Amino acid sequence: MITDIYGNKWYKGNLHTHTTDSDGAKTPEEVKRLYKDSGYDFLAITDHWHVSQAENYEGMLVLSGAEYDWSKDGCYHIVGYGLKEEPKLVKSDLPQKYIDEIKRCGGVATLAHPAWSLQRPDKMVQLRGVDCTEIYNSVSGYPYSPRPYSGNLIDVATVMGFRATLTAADDTHFYGDETGRGFVYVKAGELSEEAILTAIKKGDVLATNGPFVTCGIEDGYFAVRCEKGCRYVQFFSANYFNPDTTTTGGTVYEARFKIKPEKDRFVRAEAVDFDGKTAYTQYYYL
Numbered sequence: 393m394i395t396d397i398y399g400n401k402w403y404k405g406n407l408h409t410h411t412t413d414s415d416g417a418k419t420p421e422e423v424k425r426l427y428k429d430s431g432y433d434f435l436a437i438t439d440h441w442h443v444s445q446a447e448n449y450e451g452m453l454v455l456s457g458a459e460y461d462w463s464k465d466g467c468y469h470i471v472g473y474g475l476k477e478e479p480k481l482v483k484s485d486l487p488q489k490y491i492d493e494i495k496r497c498g499g500v501a502t503l504a505h506p507a508w509s510l511q512r513p514d515k516m517v518q519l520r521g522v523d524c525t526e527i528y529n530s531v532s533g534y535p536y537s538p539r540p541y542s543g544n545l546i547d548v549a550t551v552m553g554f555r556a557t558l559t560a561a562d563d564t565h566f567y568g569d570e571t572g573r574g575f576v577y578v579k580a581g582e583l584s585e586e587a588i589l590t591a592i593k594k595g596d597v598l599a600t601n602g603p604f605v606t607c608g609i610e611d612g613y614f615a616v617r618c619e620k621g622c623r624y625v626q627f628f629s630a631n632y633f634n635p636d637t638t639t640t641g642g643t644v645y646e647a648r649f650k651i652k653p654e655k656d657r658f659v660r661a662e663a664v665d666f667d668g669k670t671a672y673t674q675y676y677y678l
């Protein structure tokens with residue numbers, strides 16, 4: 393847990409995790425031990441087609457979850473967590489049914505690793521009720537796959553009307569060193585299932601590979617603060633001719649982007665630290 397300069401608490405969690413209950417290499421007990429010992433505040437265990445049990449593991453909040461995959465006409469992996477009951481799903485159900493059923497069971501529905509899945513923006517905008525999507529998914533990266541980052545794809549979908557909270561997850565299977573390379577900080581008043589799920593649905597989330605930043609719109613600017621300093625900050629919007637999308641030079645503690653609402657339409661930022669690790673802010677829609 394991090395307390396920011398404004399006194400807000402940000403809880404650290406992984407929202408996409410595999411165990412021997414599907415194709416992961418460690419048992420649920422080993423996985424909970426590992427994340428607890430690594431300083432995580434919460435964890436969603438999301439095995440393929442297997443609903444995990446919610447529990448309090450020595451003070452770490454464990455959310456009930458599962459991942460439902462579909463690959464016929466396109467590839468959709470829908471992760472659900474915070475489930476209050478077991479979704480009634482079979483593999484022949486359509487991806488929209490996965491989302492609807494996760495929501496009926498009180499869960500948060502995430503469109504996982506859209507770049508890895510070669511998702512199409514025109515298909516993404518047709519999905520209803522998506523709460524989150526992963527801008528970064530560790531196991532979709534080197535050396536297992538070449539597409540851990542989905543930001544460009546989600547930007548195009550966002551221009552077309554797609555709306556979802558951005559998350560990062562390691563999606564660990566314990567193949568090698570993917571564990572811990574993507575996670576979230578969630579801003580909440582307390583560490584409880586209700587507070588964490590409500591905050592995620594509101595978008596009070598920072599997706600990251602490591603760095604922590606805060607951000608907000610102030611006096612017509614989108615401002616990003618890197619408390620420990622970053623190498624550079626880049627801003628993303630729907631406007632391709634933007635002169636001031638990168639702030640760099642020395643150590644960057646604060647970066648500001650002048651908003652041109654009629655052209656930008658949305659703004660988000662990525663802050664990259666001196667280890668090459670990135671923090672990904674949420675979208676601000678203009």
Ligand SMILES: [Zn+2]
Pocket residue numbers: 459461469504505
């Ligand atoms: Zn998946």
Ligand SMILES: [Zn+2]
Pocket residue numbers: 408409410459563
């Ligand atoms: Zn997965």
